[in-house]
Amino acid sequence: MRTVPGATDRVVVVGAGLAGLSAALRLTGAGRQVTVLDRAPQPGGRVSTETIGGHAFDTGATVLTMPELLDEAFAAVGEKTADRLTLTRLDPAYRAHFADGSSLNLHTEPEAMEAELRSVVGPHEVAGYRRLRRWLTELYTAEAEHFIGGNFDTPFDLLRAEARPALTRLAALGGFGRLWPKVAEFVTDERVRRLFSFQALYAGLEPRRALGAYGAIPFMDTVGGVSYPEGGMGAIAAAMADAAEQAGATVRTGTPAARLERAGDRVRAVRTGDGERIECDAVVLATELTAAYRLLGIRPRRLVRPRYSPSAVVLHGETPRTWDTLDHHTIFFGGAWHETFREIVHDGRPMTDPSLLVTRPTATDPALAAGDRQLVSVLAPAPNLRAGPLDWPRLAPAYRDELLQTLEARGLDGFTGEFHLHRMDTPQDWAEQGMAAGTPFSLAHTVAQTGPLRPGNLVRGAANVVLAGSGTRPGVGIPPVLISGRLAAERITGPATPERAGRP
Numbered sequence: 001m002r003t004v005p006g007a008t009d010r011v012v013v014v015g016a017g018l019a020g021l022s023a024a025l026r027l028t029g030a031g032r033q034v035t036v037l038d039r040a041p042q043p044g045g046r047v048s049t050e051t052i053g054g055h056a057f058d059t060g061a062t063v064l065t066m067p068e069l070l071d072e073a074f075a076a077v078g079e080k081t082a083d084r085l086t087l088t089r090l091d092p093a094y095r096a097h098f099a100d101g102s103s104l105n106l107h108t109e110p111e112a113m114e115a116e117l118r119s120v121v122g123p124h125e126v127a128g129y130r131r132l133r134r135w136l137t138e139l140y141t142a143e144a145e146h147f148i149g150g151n152f153d154t155p156f157d158l159l160r161a162e163a164r165p166a167l168t169r170l171a172a173l174g175g176f177g178r179l180w181p182k183v184a185e186f187v188t189d190e191r192v193r194r195l196f197s198f199q200a201l202y203a204g205l206e207p208r209r210a211l212g213a214y215g216a217i218p219f220m221d222t223v224g225g226v227s228y229p230e231g232g233m234g235a236i237a238a239a240m241a242d243a244a245e246q247a248g249a250t251v252r253t254g255t256p257a258a259r260l261e262r263a264g265d266r267v268r269a270v271r272t273g274d275g276e277r278i279e280c281d282a283v284v285l286a287t288e289l290t291a292a293y294r295l296l297g298i299r300p301r302r303l304v305r306p307r308y309s310p311s312a313v314v315l316h317g318e319t320p321r322t323w324d325t326l327d328h329h330t331i332f333f334g335g336a337w338h339e340t341f342r343e344i345v346h347d348g349r350p351m352t353d354p355s356l357l358v359t360r361p362t363a364t365d366p367a368l369a370a371g372d373r374q375l376v377s378v379l380a381p382a383p384n385l386r387a388g389p390l391d392w393p394r395l396a397p398a399y400r401d402e403l404l405q406t407l408e409a410r411g412l413d414g415f416t417g418e419f420h421l422h423r424m425d426t427p428q429d430w431a432e433q434g435m436a437a438g439t440p441f442s443l444a445h446t447v448a449q450t451g452p453l454r455p456g457n458l459v460r461g462a463a464n465v466v467l468a469g470s471g472t473r474p475g476v477g478i479p480p481v482l483i484s485g486r487l488a489a490e491r492i493t494g495p496a497t498p499e500r501a502g503r504p
Helices: 018-029 068-075 110-120 124-148 155-159 164-172 179-184 190-195 198-203 212-222 234-246 289-296 338-347 392-409 427-432 478-493
Strands: 010-014 033-037 049-052 055-058 087-089 094-097 103-106 226-229 250-252 257-263 266-272 277-279 282-285 311-319 329-332 356-359 374-382 420-425 462-467
Touching: 010 018, 018 033, 018 068, 018 234, 018 282, 018 478, 033 234, 049 234, 055 374, 055 420, 068 234, 068 478, 094 190, 103 110, 103 190, 110 124, 124 164, 124 212, 155 164, 179 190, 179 212, 198 212, 234 250, 257 289, 266 282, 266 462, 282 289, 282 478, 289 462, 311 392, 311 427, 338 374, 356 392, 374 392, 392 420, 392 427, 420 427, 462 478
Parallel strands: 010 033, 010 282, 033 250, 094 329, 282 462
Antiparallel strands: 049 055, 087 226, 094 103, 257 266, 266 277, 311 374, 311 420, 329 356, 356 374
8 A cells, every 4th residue: 555655744634524533533643743724613524513593403414324433533542432422323213204105214223123114014024124134234344344444556456365355255245236126136115125225325326326335335324323423413523623632633623725835746834824834744635625636736637527426405494393203314205216316317407206304303412402492404315516507596495495395295294384494505505615516425426436446545746645535535424534534544654553543
């Protein structure tokens, strides 16, 4: 594995999202002098909690899986997640409602899920679920070390002797086929198939087109489980930043990086927005990929034009009441499923029969809301601005009303009148925050943007610069960006020993 040559004593990390903080913890634990810069007033990036109308809303990611990756990051500075965060395991992980009026709870404990399937679908589905759960676990195990958690210098690294058995196993498991048909081999009911494949959306793909390898994402929440941190999702970044600072790092929010000062192929200093010069021996750019390239003053060399994930419209609001049909995470599936992906990905228009994710964090953490209110966020997948350059400022009011009416028609009686909207985020808003193509989900995990074919974390012509975040390897989502921070740190420090990584 290639590493940054020369001295690496002083490192500047640009970006205090989870990738940047993951890298900062590991670099600090390895004895580097670390300074983290972020333009936002608080750490977190796309995993943030903001106070809006007196309430604490999660304005980025809302689903936390694989908290053991947090354990590894904290362990790099001798800390424990449990000493920094209070995590609640959600049961069910999701509640799903379908167009035929039926509902299914997605439990991560096998006995509870089997009981749910017997009750709602029938006993015939239980054996298939057991085989599916086994397949998801074997698939993740085959991918974890080399395909998800490894640094690649070239795509041919997958053919190295130590990686070959895992690659062979992944192929034998159907990892290079398609996810939806593979799930359909195990379970027959359309509703169950959706529950164990919709997670491909997190990778920017419809289940029919996603590689079977992306069954690793359903594994993370249907087997690994979904948790929620007390105080909101932003508590994760706050805890990581505090741990890094107590270990000796400096974390500076409200401080944008304006440019990189270079001498030959090395960055010698980072200039902040107010002109301050911070000398460094190495830089981790844990930003939107386009922002990283802009700071570097280069254009990436790629044979094909990058493809971006679908975007989302998100409504954040409050209600004075709740509904029995709403859990912490509730999915309202429309009758159409595969057709909706054609609309948002290929036609570039909003879904006509939308499937919606509704999150009510006050189901788990009532203290997030003031005055005994319920916080509700509604997420509707939408075309990104390249697929559909829509006039969102004009469309937003009517689309907002359409989403509220859809939820009322699907069982949330009185929702339109009870829901008080505080903020609506559209693809245009994401673009104004600097997100390429107006999507918070970065590059889609197409075949040409997967694994070793995804943009790497080393930069040609910049010997001491490393990239981290959802645009680089391994990809989108909280677990991948935490891993991305580790991979970036290892490019500077060399591979972590089991002791330093906090692993047994």
